Amino acid sequence: MDTTMNTANCSIFEITEFILLGFPSIHEWQHWLSPPLALLYLLALGANVLILITIHQEPALHQPMYQFLRVLAIVDIGLSTTIMPKILAIFWLDAKSISLPECFTQIYVIHVFLCMESGIFLCMAVDRYVAICYPLQYPSIVTDTFVVKATLSMVLRNGLLTIPVPVLAAQRRYCSKNEIEHCLCSNLGVTSLACDDITINRFYQLALAWVVGGSDMGLVFVSYTLILRSVLRLNSAEATSKALSTCSSHLILILFFYTAIVVLNVTHLAGRKFPLIPVLLNVLHNVIPPALNPMVYALRTQELRVGLQKVLRMGIHVSRK
Structure with a gap:
């Protein structure tokens, strides 16, 4: 009897949109x-577009290392554009509502771009590993075809x-609360509003982080450990420095x-006590790397x-003409 009534209530009050409230505990002055x-977003767009133009126009940069950097620039533009226009619309236009399909799409795209960024870092680490540890074989191993296949x-x-x-998130039933204490649709932030069990959502989120992020991070650091060992064996101080x-x-x-990512996950565990920290870190992690990457490479x-x-x-x- 009670189960039937609960199901009926869920069907009556089933929601069709979420409300993104922004940063928790600072709603009054978050604008x-x-x-x-906005400056970080414009910097990310401008710097990455400039990187793309430079690599396209300079023949000397038509090398695998810079082709991976080109892909990284595209990923950074996509990642920052996935979240920042909506965040700025929340602050400037009070456009806090987002439909369920739009929210689930944002969840998917954010995850894809973050995993792509991790994957491209791995490809770049492999590129440097082959270039430094096997310099004679490098031209025959890391070719344009290799870059395309790796990407x-x-x-x-x-x-x-x-x-x-997003598929698992969309299968949950949302029938009570539709307000999200966040500026974007994060997977666990959205599914925590579901009326039914979300154990499988949490499990897959954790599995994805370990399978993709964990394996990429492990292989990246193995690559650079081997690179460092090989560099320290060089007899030439100039070659070592380069x-x-x-x-x-x-x-x-x-x-x-x-x-x-590690700090974000640690602070997420303490999210109930300090709800602002994981939300702020989540937003910054999606906009600071896209702004920082081209600047570091340029310098x-x-x-x-x-x-x-x-x-x-x-x-x-x-422009002077």
């Missing part, structure tokens, strides 16, 4: 966060493995990316820095 977030394999892996995340300089930019970004990679200077000079020359 003041929109200027720095497509990452797209297929991440596209397929993340499908169950190899470390090339890899240091990769390591900076990789350490930031995976450290942020640490000489060939790219020279190419950017040429493109900027060309742009200034054209």
